[in-house]
Every structure is written in C-alpha cells, then in structure tokens.
Amino acid sequence: MVELFKEQVAKTPQNVAIEYQNIQLTYETFDKLTNKFANSLLNAGIRPGDKVPLIMKRSEKNVNCHLGSIKGGVCVCSSISGIPRRTQTVYLKTNQCKSDC
Known part of the structure; x- marks a missing residue:
C-alpha cells in the first residue's frame, strides 16, 4: 500500500488526495503529513x-x-472519541495497545 501511494505521489503530486468537508490535501502535502506522523511515533x-x-x-x-x-x-487500534473512558481503557487493554503515546 505504501509503495502504491509513493508511486501516486510521484505521478501526481499536486492532485487532490484527500477531501473532507472543505479541506483538500494534495498527494504531496498528504505524503509530508503522513511522514511527519510516522516520525513522531518513532521519536516517541x-x-x-x-x-x-x-x-x-x-x-x-x-x-x-x-x-x-x-x-x-x-x-x-482505532477507536471513536466520545466513548466513555472506561470503555476506552478496556478496549486498549484487550487489544494490548500502548497507551503512552
């Protein structure tokens, strides 16, 4: 999946990759943001x-x-915000998620 995404970034960096409500991100911008998030996880x-x-x-x-x-x-381990804290805690423990990031 990552390789396919990188290919698309190289082919069409200025095309819209993500559109949500009134927000549009190009492939180039989206690539930079995903790299930043990946690095922040590793740095943490x-x-x-x-x-x-x-x-x-x-x-x-x-x-x-x-x-x-x-x-x-x-x-x-995805979850939806707004669910009770106790439910989130059980979910995190059940899925053995790190909760310190």
Whole structure:
C-alpha cells in the first residue's frame, strides 16, 4: 500500500488526495503529513510492530494518522472519541495497545 501511494505521489503530486468537508490535501502535502506522523511515533519510542491507540474525532487527520502508522510499521487500534473512558481503557487493554503515546 505504501509503495502504491509513493508511486501516486510521484505521478501526481499536486492532485487532490484527500477531501473532507472543505479541506483538500494534495498527494504531496498528504505524503509530508503522513511522514511527519510516522516520525513522531518513532521519536516517541513507538517501534514497528507496536500497537498504538488512535482515538480522535472524524476529520481528514484520521487517514493521515492511519497511513502514517502504516509507514512507521505500527499497528493502529482505532477507536471513536466520545466513548466513555472506561470503555476506552478496556478496549486498549484487550487489544494490548500502548497507551503512552
């Protein structure tokens, strides 16, 4: 998946890759954002193969975080923000997610 994405970035860097509500990101911008997220995970001590929680509201950033995680070799345990904290805690423990990132 990452290789296919890189090919598309090289072919059409200024084309719209992500559109959410009134926000549009080009392939080039999206690539930079996903690289930044992947590096921030690795700089925080997260290593390839680790499971990390992704608990956030819906936005264009969801896809950024998912692809950035894949680029970093990290497994994302997705959840929806707004669910009770206790439910989130059980979810994180059940899926053996790191909760310190």
